[in-house]
Amino acid sequence: VIGVVSLMLWTLMVIVTLKYVLILMRFDNRGEGGTLSLMALVQKAGGRAAGAILIIGMIGAGMFFGDAILTPAVSVLSAVEGLEVVQSLSGRIDPYVPVIALVLLVGLFTVQKRGAGGVGRWFGPICVVWFVTIAVLGLAALARAPQVLGALSPLPGMSVLIHHPKVAPAVLGSVFLTVTGAEALYADMGHFGRKPIQWTWVALVFPCLIANYLGQGALVLADPSAVDNPFFHLAPDWFQLPLVGLATAATVIASQAVISGAFSMTQQAVQLGLLPRLTLKVTSEAHIGQIYAPQINWILMIGVAALVLGFRSSDALANAYGVSVVGAMITSSVLAVVAIHRLKARPMWQAAVIFSPFLVVEGAFLAANLAKVMHGGYVPLLIAAGVILLMWTWMRGIRRVLKAEQSDLRLADVLPMLTQRPPLQARGAAVFLTADPGSVPAALMHNLKHNQVLHEQVVLLTVKVAPRPRVPDSERVEVHDLAPGFKAMTLSFGFMETPNVAKGMTLARAKGLKFDIMRTSFFLSRRTLLPRRAGGIGHILDVLFVFLTRNAVRTADFFQIPPSRVVELGAQVAF
Numbered sequence: 001v002i003g004v005v006s007l008m009l010w011t012l013m014v015i016v017t018l019k020y021v022l023i024l025m026r027f028d029n030r031g032e033g034g035t036l037s038l039m040a041l042v043q044k045a046g047g048r049a050a051g052a053i054l055i056i057g058m059i060g061a062g063m064f065f066g067d068a069i070l071t072p073a074v075s076v077l078s079a080v081e082g083l084e085v086v087q088s089l090s091g092r093i094d095p096y097v098p099v100i101a102l103v104l105l106v107g108l109f110t111v112q113k114r115g116a117g118g119v120g121r122w123f124g125p126i127c128v129v130w131f132v133t134i135a136v137l138g139l140a141a142l143a144r145a146p147q148v149l150g151a152l153s154p155l156p157g158m159s160v161l162i163h164h165p166k167v168a169p170a171v172l173g174s175v176f177l178t179v180t181g182a183e184a185l186y187a188d189m190g191h192f193g194r195k196p197i198q199w200t201w202v203a204l205v206f207p208c209l210i211a212n213y214l215g216q217g218a219l220v221l222a223d224p225s226a227v228d229n230p231f232f233h234l235a236p237d238w239f240q241l242p243l244v245g246l247a248t249a250a251t252v253i254a255s256q257a258v259i260s261g262a263f264s265m266t267q268q269a270v271q272l273g274l275l276p277r278l279t280l281k282v283t284s285e286a287h288i289g290q291i292y293a294p295q296i297n298w299i300l301m302i303g304v305a306a307l308v309l310g311f312r313s314s315d316a317l318a319n320a321y322g323v324s325v326v327g328a329m330i331t332s333s334v335l336a337v338v339a340i341h342r343l344k345a346r347p348m349w350q351a352a353v354i355f356s357p358f359l360v361v362e363g364a365f366l367a368a369n370l371a372k373v374m375h376g377g378y379v380p381l382l383i384a385a386g387v388i389l390l391m392w393t394w395m396r397g398i399r400r401v402l403k404a405e406q407s408d409l410r411l412a413d414v415l416p417m418l419t420q421r422p423p424l425q426a427r428g429a430a431v432f433l434t435a436d437p438g439s440v441p442a443a444l445m446h447n448l449k450h451n452q453v454l455h456e457q458v459v460l461l462t463v464k465v466a467p468r469p470r471v472p473d474s475e476r477v478e479v480h481d482l483a484p485g486f487k488a489m490t491l492s493f494g495f496m497e498t499p500n501v502a503k504g505m506t507l508a509r510a511k512g513l514k515f516d517i518m519r520t521s522f523f524l525s526r527r528t529l530l531p532r533r534a535g536g537i538g539h540i541l542d543v544l545f546v547f548l549t550r551n552a553v554r555t556a557d558f559f560q561i562p563p564s565r566v567v568e569l570g571a572q573v574a575f
Contacts, residue, residue: 003160005151005217007175009210011361015179015329019358020186021201024332025194027339032469032496033189034261035060035328036268038335040495044467045342053338058274060331061265062387064183066324066380068262069303071180072108072255074321077101078314079251082244085232098312102305108252109301112259113292115283123253128204130250133243135208137234138215145221148214172368176322178213181254183328187261190469190496191290262300264496266293271465271495273398274391276552280498291498307379316376322369324380330362390548397545397575401529402435404575409440411460415483423454429520430455431505433555437462437488443523446569454485457515461501462490463559469496476504479511487513501559522561526568529575542575 025033029041039057043050080101083093142148150156161168189197216230226233235243269275284290311317333355340351369377434441441460448454460482471492478490491504502517509515529549531542552558556566 001217001220002148002151003156004171004175005148005213006154006157007160007171008178008213009151010154010157011175011179012206012209014358014361016182016185017201017206019333020182021198024186024336025189025198027336027343028189028194029467030469030494031190031193032268034187034265034268035064035183035332035335036265036272036274037190037469037495038332038339040268040272040467042335042338042342045339047338047342049338053335056331056334058388058391059384060328060335061269061274061391062384063324063327063331063380064187064265065262065387066383067180067183067328068258069300069307069383070317070321070324070380071184071258072105072300073101073304073307073311074314074317075251075254076104076248077308077317079244079247080104081314082229082232082240082247085229086240086244087237098308102308104248104252105255105304105308106301108255109259109297109304112297113281113283113294115290115292123256126246126249127253130246131204131208133246134231135211137243138208138212141215141218141222141234142211143218144223145218148217148221151214151217169368169371172365173322173372174318176326176365176369177318178209180321180325181258183325183332184258184261186332187265188257190264191260259297259300260290262296263291263293266296267291267498268495269391271493271497271499273465274395276394276548277555277558279553279557282498303383311376319372320376320379322365323372323377324384326362326365326369327380327384330359330366333358333362390544393541393544394548396541397549400542400575401527401573404573405442406436406439409445411438411440411482414440415486418454419483419485423448423452426453426455428455429457429459429515431459431461431489431520431522433461433463433522433524433559435462437490441523441525442571443525443569446525446571447523450569455521456485458486459513459515460486460488461505462488463499463501464490464492466492466494468494470494471497473507477507477511479508479513489513499559501561503560518562518565520565521567522556522565523567523569524555526570528570528572530572532574 027038027041029037036057039053039060042053077097080097083089083097083100086093160171164171185197185201212231212234215234219226219230219234223233232240232243232247263280266275266278267280270278270280278296279294281292281294282290283292307317307320311320337348337351337355340346340354341348344351346354373381430447432441432444432447437460444458444460471494476492478492480488482488489505489508491499491501493499493504501522505513505515505517527549529546531539531546533539533542555561556563556568
């Protein structure tokens with residue numbers, strides 16, 4: 001018992017305190033954390049192996065989405081299972097535990113569209129009460145077996161692994177559950193800030209967890225029959241039901257943090273071009289980064305409901321839980337090694353040495369959790385594989401479509417012809433969106449072909465995503481003169497921003513571009529995609545890409561262009 005508690009405490013120390021709170025949180029991308037944010041930070045620094053870094057980031061993101069589905073199911077189920085310990089309910093409540101957990105979770109996902117701000121004011125006080133309560137319960141139990149304080153040394157934990165190698169994988173698999181929220185802690189750094197998280201962890205959360213785990217160990221040493229659920233057995237009978245209520249509230253808050261992290265990562269993935277354009281709604285103007293992704297919310301809810309009804313207990317789900325979290329942890333460690341090398345100008349071997357203790361520990365946990373693959377561990381792997389497949393399909397498809405659309409007509413060749421022999425002119429301004437600033441936009445050529453007119457002022461607009469979370473207004477707009485009546489404009493947005501073309505273009509007035517947004521026409525191409533491949537894996541990926549494209553948010557809606565000012569010109573693209 002002392003050895004297991006020692007492993008729990010030192011896992012918290014090494015993985016959460018040292019790696020995440022003290023080291024990894026220093027690698028923030030303008031205040032944002034998470035795997036994709038770290039990936040963008042590394043890519044911005046330049047260097048080789050860009051493809052490998054992208055793949056590592058995709059794997060980490062896939063694992064995190066698996067974690068986002070598993071965490072609410074496991075945490076709320078484990079809290080509601082505390083009802084089984086309450087003497088007045090014992091034996092009668094067991095069949096209803098999954099149903100109660102499911103009702104709570106469905107309610108949690110249903111209120112997401114209102115944003116976390118409405119109930120967020122209660123999160124802090126509830127969490128403080130929760131951690132103080134579990135610390136008091138743990139300290140009260142210490143007197144029953146004070147020898148458990150020996151777990152403060154790492155030696156008992158090492159002794160368990162060395163002298164009991166046959167049970168070591170099972171022990172490590174269970175111990176790892178103590179650190180499953182660490183990756184979400186890093187992903188949510190943009191919401192709370194590095195310093196508040198660090199101070200809260202060191203001053204409140206970590207000491208309270210130490211006290212509670214020591215108390216659970218003392219209870220099991222004094223009363224081995226309490227091993228079935230030592231946490232809830234710490235409480236006296238009269239306090240068990242209130243403790244279940246408090247635990248449920250705390251796990252709902254923890255689930256909310258993971259769900260918010262999933263929304264943030266979705267926004268990052270969409271902006272970085274890893275996923276199709278999805279509906280992203282800002283839920284709070286006062287708090288930066290609070291968004292709601294409806295499609296992701298309902299996918300998460302369906303996944304969580306399936307897990308609760310399929311596994312029906314937190315013990316069964318625990319087998320599936322660790323694989324996704326340790327996978328995300330290893331990817332963040334690998335990216336951190338590259339970040340130390342590129343951002344701190346350290347040789348790669350020095351960076352690897354700095355993070356080698358964490359990689360060794362995480363490798364041991366990975367080996368322990370892989371033993372659970374056939375007992376539920378396949379679930380997060382399938383989820384991660386599905387997310388990675390979607391990302392790969394989307395990036396591959398976009399690359400192929402842009403290549404197929406790439407015009408042989410270059411602006412440098414066409415503009416002199418249009419200025420020397422101009423077509424009929426229409427009053428006002430026209431904006432043509434283009435991904436390649438050097439080529440003629442397809443919508444411009446279609447407009448000339450069918451309408452045979454050009455507007456007095458033509459703006460070729462390119463929207464770019466910068467490898468940082470936010471771009472200040474002073475750096476958002478670039479305007480260049482191409483020819484009389486023609487201008488090139490670039491709007492830059494951060495990967496944590498919701499692009500607003502109409503608002504961004506108003507900033508161009510300071511750079512001498514005079515226009516009225518409500519009298520400007522935006523010409524967009526509406527693609528009809530035609531896969532060229534007739535069979536094989538490539539054809540399947542092409543069909544999936546077409547499906548994703550058809551279900552993506554319309555370009556005008558995603559860029560928040562006034563609908564009354566949009567003109568869409570259809571075009572068939574064989575890719």
